[in-house]
Amino acid sequence: xxxxxxxxxxxxxxxxxxxxxxxxxxxxxxxxxxxxxxxxxxxxxxxxxxxxxxxxxxxxxxxxxxxxxxxxxxxxxxxxxxxxxxxxxxxxxxxxxxxxxxxxxxxxxxxxxxxxxxxxxxxxxxxxxxxxxxxxxxxxxxxxxxxxxxxxxxxxxxxxxxxxxxxxxxxxxxxxxxxxxxxxxxxxxxxxxxxxxxxxxxxxxxxxxxxxxx
Amino acid sequence: xxxxxxxxxxxxxxxxxxxxxxxxxxxxxxxxxxxxxxxxxxxxxxxxxxxxxxxxxxxxxxxxxxxxxxxxxxxxxxxxxxxxxxxxxxxxxxxxxxxxxxxxxxxxxxxxxxxxxxxxxxxxxxxxxxxxxxxxxxxxxxxxxxxxxxxxxxxxxxxxxxxxxxxxxxxxxxxxxxxxxxxxxxxxxxxxxxxxxxxxxxxxxxxxxxxxxxxxxxxxxxxxxxxxxxxxxxxxxxxxxxxxxxxxxxxxxxxxxxxxxxxxxxxxxxxxxxxxxxxxxxxxxxxxxxxxxxxxxxxxxxxxxxxxxxxxxxxxxxxxxxxxxxxxxxxxxxxxxxxxxxxxxxxxxxxxxxxxxxxxxxxxxxxxxxxxxxxxxxxxxxxxxxxxxxxxxxxxxxxxxxxxxxxxxxxxxxxxxxxxxxxxxxxxxxxxxxxxxxxxxxxxxxxxxxxxxxxxx
Numbered sequence: 191x192x193x194x195x196x197x198x199x200x201x202x203x204x205x206x207x208x209x210x211x212x213x214x215x216x217x218x219x220x221x222x223x224x225x226x227x228x229x230x231x232x233x234x235x236x237x238x239x240x241x242x243x244x245x246x247x248x249x250x251x252x253x254x255x256x257x258x259x260x261x262x263x264x265x266x267x268x269x270x271x272x273x274x275x276x277x278x279x280x281x282x283x284x285x286x287x288x289x290x291x292x293x294x295x296x297x298x299x300x301x302x303x304x305x306x307x308x309x310x311x312x313x314x315x316x317x318x319x320x321x322x323x324x325x326x327x328x329x330x331x332x333x334x335x336x337x338x339x340x341x342x343x344x345x346x347x348x349x350x351x352x353x354x355x356x357x358x359x360x361x362x363x364x365x366x367x368x369x370x371x372x373x374x375x376x377x378x379x380x381x382x383x384x385x386x387x388x389x390x391x392x393x394x395x396x397x398x399x400x401x402x403x404x
Numbered sequence: 405x406x407x408x409x410x411x412x413x414x415x416x417x418x419x420x421x422x423x424x425x426x427x428x429x430x431x432x433x434x435x436x437x438x439x440x441x442x443x444x445x446x447x448x449x450x451x452x453x454x455x456x457x458x459x460x461x462x463x464x465x466x467x468x469x470x471x472x473x474x475x476x477x478x479x480x481x482x483x484x485x486x487x488x489x490x491x492x493x494x495x496x497x498x499x500x501x502x503x504x505x506x507x508x509x510x511x512x513x514x515x516x517x518x519x520x521x522x523x524x525x526x527x528x529x530x531x532x533x534x535x536x537x538x539x540x541x542x543x544x545x546x547x548x549x550x551x552x553x554x555x556x557x558x559x560x561x562x563x564x565x566x567x568x569x570x571x572x573x574x575x576x577x578x579x580x581x582x583x584x585x586x587x588x589x590x591x592x593x594x595x596x597x598x599x600x601x602x603x604x605x606x607x608x609x610x611x612x613x614x615x616x617x618x619x620x621x622x623x624x625x626x627x628x629x630x631x632x633x634x635x636x637x638x639x640x641x642x643x644x645x646x647x648x649x650x651x652x653x654x655x656x657x658x659x660x661x662x663x664x665x666x667x668x669x670x671x672x673x674x675x676x677x678x679x680x681x682x683x684x685x686x687x688x689x690x691x692x693x694x695x696x697x698x699x700x701x702x703x704x705x706x707x708x709x710x711x712x713x714x715x716x717x718x719x720x721x722x723x724x725x726x727x728x729x730x731x732x733x734x735x736x737x738x739x740x741x742x743x744x745x746x747x748x749x750x751x752x753x754x755x756x757x758x759x760x761x762x763x764x765x766x767x768x769x770x771x772x773x774x775x776x777x778x779x780x781x782x783x784x785x786x787x788x789x790x791x792x793x794x795x796x797x798x799x800x801x802x803x804x805x806x807x808x809x810x811x812x813x814x815x816x817x818x819x820x821x822x823x824x825x826x827x828x829x830x831x832x833x834x835x836x837x838x839x840x841x842x843x844x845x846x847x848x849x850x851x852x853x854x855x856x857x858x859x860x861x
Contacts, residue, residue, distance in 0.1 A: 222437075245424040245444050264442070266449035292448040293415030321447040337414075338439065338451040 196229035196283070196399040200386060204274055207239045207261055214343050217282040221341045228402075229283040231393060233386050236272035238356060243267040243334055250361035265344040267321075267334040268364030275352030275372075277385050278345070281393070285340040288397065296321055296333060299346055302392045303331045306348070309388050312376045320365065323348075328371035332363060348389070349373065350382045406461060406490060408570055409478035410563065411471040412452055414445040416686050416749045420472045421445055428460045431487055434480060441467075441478065458482045461490040473684060474563025561588035568593040635733050647734030657796045661711075665791050666838060667828040668845040671853045672807040676823055678856040682748065691740075691752040693779060694724045695859045697802060698743035700848040701777055707844040708776050710799040711834045725775025725795070726755075728762050737795065738762050739775045748860045783807060789826045800831040800841070 197217075210232060217230035239259040240251065243266050250269045251260075272278055285295060300316045303323045307314045307330065314325045323331040336343040351374035362368045374380050394401060411421050424442040428434055439451035440460060454460075458480045465477040481487055561569070561576050565588045569576045574593050581588035636642035644652065679689060701708045701722050709718045722744060725737035738758035743751055761767055778801040780792040785806070792803040807825035814820060827848070829841045851858070 243444075244442050244449060245422070264449060264451070265447075266444050267447040291415040292445060292450065293417050296446060296448055333447050335448040336451075337448060339437075339453065 193227040193287070194229075194398050194400050195227075196231050196397075196401055197404050198231045198233075198390065198401045199404065200233040200390070202234075202383075204237050205234050207236045207241070207259070207272065210234070210236070210280070211261065211263060214280055214282055218338065218341050218343045221282065221284050222339050227284070229281070229397075229399065231282075231390075231399075231401075232278075232280040233389060234278060235274050235276060235382070236278060238271070238273040240269060240271050240360060241265075241334075242269050247364060250364050252359050252361065263336070263344070264338075265334040265336040267332075268362075269360045270332050270334065270347070270362060271356050271360055272347060273352050273356050275350055275382070276347050277350050277382055277389065278347045279389055279393070280345040281342055283342055283397065285337070285342060290340050292335065292337060295342065296335065298396060299333055299335075302389070302396055303346060303348060305392050306385065306388050307331075307373065310373060310377045310380070310385070312373060320363075322363065325371050325376065328369045329362065329365075330371045330373065348385065350385050351380055405482050406486065407456060407458070407480045407482075408476040408566065409440060409452065409454070409480060410567060411465075411473050411475045411477050412443060412450065413473045414443065414448060414450050416753065418445050418473060419684055420470050422470050423465055423467050423477065424449060425467050426463055426478075427451075430460055430463055430491060432460050434458060434460055440480075454480055456480065456482065459484055459487050461487045472563075474567065476566070561593075562590060564590040565593045645733055647730060647736065651734050654796050655793055658793050661794055661796075662833045663794050663830050664833050664838065664841075665828055665830050666841040666845060667789070667826060668849050669810075670825045670827060670849045671812070672823045672825045674854070675852050675856040676807070678859075682860075685749060686756075687748055687752045688755055689783075690726055690779075690781065691743075691748055691755050692856070692859055693781065693804060694726065694740050694743050694755070695748055695751060696848060696852050696856075697777065697779060698722050698724055698740075699859070700844060700851055702744055703847055704840065704844040706840045707800050707829075707831070707836055709835050710776070710797060711832050716835045719776040721774075721776065723774050723776045725772070725778045725798075727778060727780040727792075728759060731763070736762050736767065736772050737775055737778060738767060738772050739770075741774065778802070779804060783825070789828060791828045792830050794830050794832060798832075799835050800829055803828040803830065 199213075214230070214232065217226070220226035221229075237259070239261060242248075242251075242260070242262045244262070244264060245266065246262070246268050281299075285291070289295070297316075300321070300323055304314055304316070307323070312325070312330075314323050314330055316322075317324050321333050322329050331346055331348045333346040334344050349370060349372045351372055354370045354372060357370045362370060373385065390401075393399065411423075414421060421443045422445070424444045426441045428438075428440050434440055434454040434457070436455060436457050437453050439453050441452050443450050443452055459482075460478060461481040462479040463477075464479065465471045465475070471477050479490060481490060560581065561579075565579075566576070568574070568590050569579070569588075576588055576593070579588050579592050581592055675692065679687070679692060682692075705718055708722055709716050711717070721742055723739050723741045724743055725739045727735050727737050729735045738755075738761075740746075740751060740754060740758070746754065758767070758771065762772075775795070776798060778792070778795050778798060780801060781804040782790055783804055783806040786808075787805050788808065789805045790803050792801045794801050805826045805828070807823045809821050810824040812820055812822045812824065827845065829845060831841050
């Protein structure tokens with residue numbers, strides 16, 4: 191019997207990146223070792239920080255490295271940036287229970303993001319060869335996944351209403367000249383709590399989850 | 405005993421992966437389940453772990469390089485004293501080509517090599533081939549270490565076969581290869597290990613197995629171990645099983661249907677080439693043919709129709725049933741629903757799942773009874789043509805024969821050798837007329853001959 195139970199955590203306060211990273215690791219390790227069979231979903235916001243994938247090219251960081259709040263983590267993709275006003279969603283789940291196919295997983299996440307934005311009447315799309323969700327030439331959501339024994343870690347971030355200037359200090363996702371967008375540029379009176387709710391709902395529907403709190 | 409680390413498939417559409425980082429250095433101790441390296445595909449990273457306790461003895465592909473799925477990229481040994489000899493062998497390889505560029509080259513050329521291109525290779529390519537050979541013999545020798553046999557000749561095996569051999573502990577040097585030029589296939593390893601070989605009944609069309617060369621053919625023929633199917637002993641009469649009875653009923657009911665046949669010869673050169681490319685992503689020939697037929701049926705709804713008391717019945721969907729022979733008698737027709745709406749890779753997965761569950765007799769009724777058009781493929785037996793009996797409730801069935809090299813007179817008067825596959829449509833003349841069938845076949849042929857790559861989506 192496949193366990194579709196998922197623990198969900200959605201703090202309202204701003205969370206420190208490293209704390210949540212450790213939390214993700216703990217749930218991933220528990221799934222890998224078989225100690226637990228529940229998935230884990232986290233939705234929230236981070237303080238301003240920059241993260242790298244393991245294959246990241248350091249030249250995409252346009253400032254010197256001695257600052258704090260720079261993390262090198264076990265996900266794919268290039269450098270990105272998190273900050274308040276950006277909704278970050280992490281999914282720790284065992285793809286053995288779904289589809290052992292990372293391409294399938296990435297495309298599924300893109301579809302979820304498109305549905306989320308669609309429910310705020312924002313039209314967006316995917317771009318072949320450029321994982322993430324785009325409004326024309328502007329990127330509104332980024333994806334970065336890590337995986338060990340088909341148990342995933344990390345996830346995606348949607349720019350709801352954040353200071354996009356922070357992206358000016360990097361080459362987001364390693365795409366030269368990549369412009370970012372906020373949901374608030376396209377929808378009025380946005381509340382990140384509402385977006386959170388919708389993200390939660392579509393993840394539940396698409397992965398057929400049964401949510402429980404810790 | 406050494407164990408190979410392979411480039412894993414992170415998705416069904418992935419053909420090669422990039423090594424992001426080696427988390428261990430040669431000589432490092434590794435524990436079972438510990439991550440050894442990181443492979444990347446798109447925006448997703450995957451940790452590749454060791455499946456046994458031991459030591460990382462050799463890194464065959466450096467960080468930053470790209471390797472095809474299934475390629476050996478590293479070696480793990482169980483004991484510390486095994487590291488030195490392997491590193492010694494590895495050194496030789498590294499002096500010949502240590503930069504990542506050079507290491508990548510042999511793989512890019514491996515395809516060319518396997519096809520044994522007759523064209524005179526450039527000197528550079530020759531060098532590369534020699535290197536590749538070194539790498540191959542290196543990994544082979546390491547495997548031979550485990551056994552007493554010390555066969556110095558090269559062993560050629562498919563990545564899947566290598567993987568199976570290493571997990572089952574089968575010595576590849578002792579396995580008889582049934583593939584082209586004696587290449588060892590996964591089935592050969594299974595056979596050598598005394599395991600049942602997946603029976604070639606299913607339409608995994610060598611109708612275009614593309615690389616079945618004549619030498620491989622002769623080999624297959626000279627082996628008399630494949631006996632024909634029989635359910636009883638000489639002198640016995642064996643009762644029909646339920647499935648056989650059901651088939652009998654269906655076949656008899658076709659006698660009340662005024663059927664006609666129409667055939668076509670299709671050039672499969674392009675299809676074969678395309679299949680070669682996508683095969684490693686898990687695409688099956690059945691899925692390709694189903695996709696081609698479904699796409700053509702979309703343009704020819706008449707051929708998807710069937711007879712009913714009230715008139716010509718046009719189904720809402722295009723569902724392709726594919727005949728699968730059962731080991732213990734009878735046949736079943738698992739249905740691929742709406743192939744036009746499913747991409748080729750998903751379709752191939754669905755088909756593999758259906759076949760697996762057919763054999764285990766786990767199909768739900770709507771998975772074998774909702775076909776609107778049927779395919780029957782006997783290509784894997786090398787038949788040049790046959791005709792099929794129309795299943796009740798449908799208007800047409802397509803019989804697919806083997807694709808064979810054939811001397812062809814072209815429109816411009818020139819002569820060439822092309823792989824030709826004969827297909828034969830059996831149709832109910834009450835609803836499908838000769839012209840309907842013929843124009844359907846014309847379009848099917850044109851799709852397969854000219855734009856097989858459009859079958860992807």
